[in-house]
Amino acid sequence: MWQTSLTNDDKSDQAPLSVSQALYLAKSNLEKIRVTIIGEVSEFNDKPGYKAAYFTLADKQSSLSCLMWRDKYLASGVELKVGVQYELEGFFTAYPAKGRMQFSVTKLKPAGEGNLRQKVAALAKKLMQEGLMEPSRKKQLPDFVERVALITSPRGKAVHDVLRTLKRRNPLVEVAFFGVAVEGEHAPYEMIQALQMADELGLDAILLVRGGGAYEDLMPFNDEQLARCIASLNTVLVSGIGHEPDNSIADMVADIRASTPTAAAERVAFPQEQIFEQLERSTERLSHLLLLQLERSQNTLDRLLQRPALQDARWLDDFRFTTDSLQASLIKAIPEGYRKDEERYRALHEKLTRLAPEIVRKASESLGLYSAKLDALSPLKVLSRGYSLVEQNGTLIDSYSKVSPGDDITIRLKDGALDARVTKKRKLEDKR
Numbered sequence: 001m002w003q004t005s006l007t008n009d010d011k012s013d014q015a016p017l018s019v020s021q022a023l024y025l026a027k028s029n030l031e032k033i034r035v036t037i038i039g040e041v042s043e044f045n046d047k048p049g050y051k052a053a054y055f056t057l058a059d060k061q062s063s064l065s066c067l068m069w070r071d072k073y074l075a076s077g078v079e080l081k082v083g084v085q086y087e088l089e090g091f092f093t094a095y096p097a098k099g100r101m102q103f104s105v106t107k108l109k110p111a112g113e114g115n116l117r118q119k120v121a122a123l124a125k126k127l128m129q130e131g132l133m134e135p136s137r138k139k140q141l142p143d144f145v146e147r148v149a150l151i152t153s154p155r156g157k158a159v160h161d162v163l164r165t166l167k168r169r170n171p172l173v174e175v176a177f178f179g180v181a182v183e184g185e186h187a188p189y190e191m192i193q194a195l196q197m198a199d200e201l202g203l204d205a206i207l208l209v210r211g212g213g214a215y216e217d218l219m220p221f222n223d224e225q226l227a228r229c230i231a232s233l234n235t236v237l238v239s240g241i242g243h244e245p246d247n248s249i250a251d252m253v254a255d256i257r258a259s260t261p262t263a264a265a266e267r268v269a270f271p272q273e274q275i276f277e278q279l280e281r282s283t284e285r286l287s288h289l290l291l292l293q294l295e296r297s298q299n300t301l302d303r304l305l306q307r308p309a310l311q312d313a314r315w316l317d318d319f320r321f322t323t324d325s326l327q328a329s330l331i332k333a334i335p336e337g338y339r340k341d342e343e344r345y346r347a348l349h350e351k352l353t354r355l356a357p358e359i360v361r362k363a364s365e366s367l368g369l370y371s372a373k374l375d376a377l378s379p380l381k382v383l384s385r386g387y388s389l390v391e392q393n394g395t396l397i398d399s400y401s402k403v404s405p406g407d408d409i410t411i412r413l414k415d416g417a418l419d420a421r422v423t424k425k426r427k428l429e430d431k432r
Contacts, residue, residue, distance in 0.1 A: 023096035030092040030101065037088045037103065038111050039064070044080050046073075055080055057088065057103070066090075068105040076108045084118075087111035116215060120222045124249055127224070132231045138255040139236045142204050145268045147174045149198035149206045149235075151191060154179035158211045158240075158261040165265035173269050176201060182210040187220035192229045199233045205268045206233065208250065209240040209261035221248035230254055240264025384414045400425045 017025065039057035046053045052067045066088065068076075080086070089107035094100065110118045127133060148166075152158045159177070166173050178194035181187040191208065198206050208230075210221070220226070221241050230237055230253045239254035240261040251257040258264035389412040390397040397403060403422050411418040 019099070020096055023094055023099055026101075027094040027096060030094055031104075032091075034089075034091045037064070037090075038085060039088075040085045041080055041082050044082055046080070053080065057086070064103050065100065066103045066105055068108060072106065073108070078108050078110060078118075080108075081117075085111045116219060120219075120249065123222065123224055123227075124252060127227055127249065127253065132227065133252045137231070141236050141238075141256065141268065144270065145173060145204040147176070147201075147203045148268055149176045149178060149194075149201065149203050150209070151178045151180055151194045151198065151206065152209045152261070153182045156182065156211050158209045161211075161260075161262045162207060162209060162240075162265040165262050166269045169266065169269040176203065181220075183213070183217050183220060188223035188226045191220070192226055195229050195233060195237075199235050203235055205236045205238055207238050207240065207261075207264050207268065208254070209264050210242065211261065212243040212246065218242055218246060218248055221250040223249075226250060227253045238264045238267050388413050400427060 037057065039059050041055050042058040042063060043056040044053070045055065050070065052069050053073045054065070054067050057064045057066050068090075073080075078086070087109050088103070088105045090103055090105040093102055093104045095102060124133075131137065150159065150162055152162070154177075159179075163175065166175060176198065178198060180190040180194050182191070195206065195208070210218075218241065227249045230250060236255045238256045238258055239248075239251045240258040240263055241248050241251055242260075244259040247257075256264075256267055258267050391410045391412060392403060392407060397409065403409060403425065405422050405424055407422045409420050409422060411420055
């Protein structure tokens with residue numbers, strides 16, 4: 001390969017170079033220039049089978065064709081995306097066959113906002129895999145929103161845009177305002193606290209909004225704990241963060257994502273005209289249904305009146321006559337039955353009054369007779385005639401076999417008791 005070096009000396013006697021010679025000369029000198037470059041990827045081409053990843057790095061004034069050999073690109077662990085900034089290390093080179101200069105990348109990493117976007121993308125992927133962004137778990141707004149919470153900065157433009165929109169579209173909507181920081185280190189914590197308090201109020205919806213700003217300014221809305229708080233709310237959350245192109249993790253997890261704060265307010269505030277129109281349509285539909293029901297009832301009544309039984313209603317006269325007769329009989333029977341019951345009661349009362357003294361006398365005589373018999377059979381009566389009772393430990397002794405010599409016994413008399421001890425026992429001969 002032909003080689004030479006570039007000099008500032010203009011040697012008129014130097015032989016002209018061929019195109020290939022000139023390009024290889026440029027290539028050898030370009031590869032000595034090693035630099036670190038920051039730029040945004042504007043084009044990216046990584047087709048299967050390519051030995052290198054080809055892309056274009058650009059800023060506001062210029063663009064640069066770049067390549068990175070596939071083994072180095074895969075080893076970097078970085079995924080190139082259009083619109084993201086990266087920091088590249090490498091050297092310039094040339095492709096003599098096409099006469100094209102390129103930047104050969106040896107190292108690659110996200111830079112500035114690009115690095116933030118990579119982190120946000122990784123977190124979004126994680127939360128998506130957990131199901132926090134599934135449409136099936138997102139809640140729907142009620143048909144009519146009456147009370148909302150507004151969470152945003154008290155000093156930003158967003159709060160005025162939302163309140164103005166709500167007042168214009170439906171001034172009947174009540175607003176509970178929570179002023180929080182929407183930018184800075186403590187912003188996620190303040191928004192989480194406000195969301196939790198608003199969720200306990202039992203409102204129809206919560207608006208989480210802020211105006212536009214740089215990507216770094218919107219980073220509090222990419223906080224993981226804020227996203228999990230949004231997903232845990234019982235109240236419908238409508239987000240309106242930044243401008244139309246902005247899309248934060250809070251937007252992804254929210255039940256409803258609006259492009260701007262104004263659009264978020266429009267989602268929860270139905271215009272009064274729309275409400276009146278809907279009420280009018282409902283009134284017309286209800287009137288139509290009532291008229292239809294009346295018409296059906298009238299048709300049913302007409303059909304019933306055409307039946308023979310209702311055309312000749314003489315059978316109703318017989319029914320009325322029978323009913324009247326039963327009513328008259330019932331009216332006559334009730335007083336008569338009451339009179340008979342009263343006479344029967346009086347007769348029983350007189351009979352009981354007459355027989356009561358005789359019943360009492362006979363009962364008294366029977367009671368005296370039974371008392372005399374009980375008195376004659378009483379053990380105390382027997383004792384009064386000179387007999388005694390023998391007991392042992394409270395048990396009556398009725399046989400000599402139940403005691404033994406040496407046993408203590410008690411002899412009960414009519415006027416007292418004797419404590420004694422058995423010294424001897426014998427069986428009496430039956431002299432009958």
